[in-house]
Amino acid sequence: MPQPLISVIVPAYDQQRQLLDCLESILDQSFGGFEVIVVADRSPECPAEVPQAGSDPRVSVLRLNAAVGVGRARNAGAARATGSYLLFLDADHLLAPGSFLALADRLREFDDTAQPDLLFFGHTRLHAGRVWPGAAQGVLARTGPGAVRAVDQPELFGVPAFVWDKLISRRLWTRAGLAFPDGRYEEVPTVHEALLRAERVAVLERELVQLRRRQTVHPASSPGAREFDLFDQYRRSFELLDAAQAPAAVREQLFERMVRHYLFVLDLAGCVSRAERPQFFHRAAEHYQQFVPAGFRRPGGRAGVKFSLLAGGVYSAFEVAKLTQIARTAVTNRLG
Secondary structure (H helix, E strand, O other): OOOOOEEEEEEOOOOOOOHHHHHHHHHOOOOOOEEEEEEEOOOOOOOOOOHHHHHOOOEEEEEOOOOOOHHHHHHHHHHHOOOOEEEEOOOOEEEOOOHHHHHHHHHHOOOHHHOOOEEEEEEEEEEOOEEEEOOOHHHHHHHOOOOEOHHHOHHHHHOOOOOOOEEEEHHHHHHOOOOOOOOOOOHHHHHHHHHHHOOOEEEEEEEEEEEOOOOOOOOOOOOOOOOOHHHHHHHHHHHHHHHHOOOHHHHHHHHHHHHHHHHHHHHOOOOOOOOOHHHHHHHHHHHHHHHOOOOOOOOOHHHHHHHHHHHHOOHHHHHHHHHHHHHHHHHHHHHO
């Protein structure tokens, strides 16, 4: 069997019973140069059987002998992969028809000696019956047709650090010793390290993956993981920037992304318990003061107000502002 172009790695955590749909969307691709590695650990969310593994030779199941979480499951799948590029998907992702052909065509635009280490593409999110565009679409549109170094396009560090909206070359994965850490939000430092270590980054301005859950963090993190892991993941990312002596513009983009991520988690109902909200806020404020670049300019509008409140570190003022905004929105909706 010839070497596949793409190895698709899918942790088998299937809390919403969507794994079969995900696999069908992969196997229905018109481009056949791929393999699928489904990684199942001993978690109760992993199914005992994967029907496609018995009926399609492109699908294999790698079973682990302990409950290890999504990060280590992905690492195990990457170690088994034989494709030139790695694509990490989750059970609640759907791959659009023609995605692999579009990716292969984009890669053919580059000489064999100048293939991109990372290939970004767009995604959408299905929530509450509506399809929402991904946050990176504007950046993808401005990147251009060629390949760039990520540090020369700092905006790439300002988009959400998802692993499932990009191809990662197996050459880069091996050369850089990339791996997902334990804990929740495990994608954050891994994606940032891949960006820093990549020699060539290219984009495909098409939306290829749809996410079918509200939260963007995978629900099956490593044992003992919690929302507060987010602070450790961004600390790792800034340590990587320091080690690489990344330009100031990269640090500014990553800092704004970090703060927006912290605010998103605080705003997302049920993500942080009521009792832990003050502690989460104060940890976020500490990171704001620790990592803020010299001369950083806060965004305008409502986001800028939240940045200012977080920078001030006064939780009571932050909560009052949030309640005021909720009340104002309710009145506006009632009058409308």
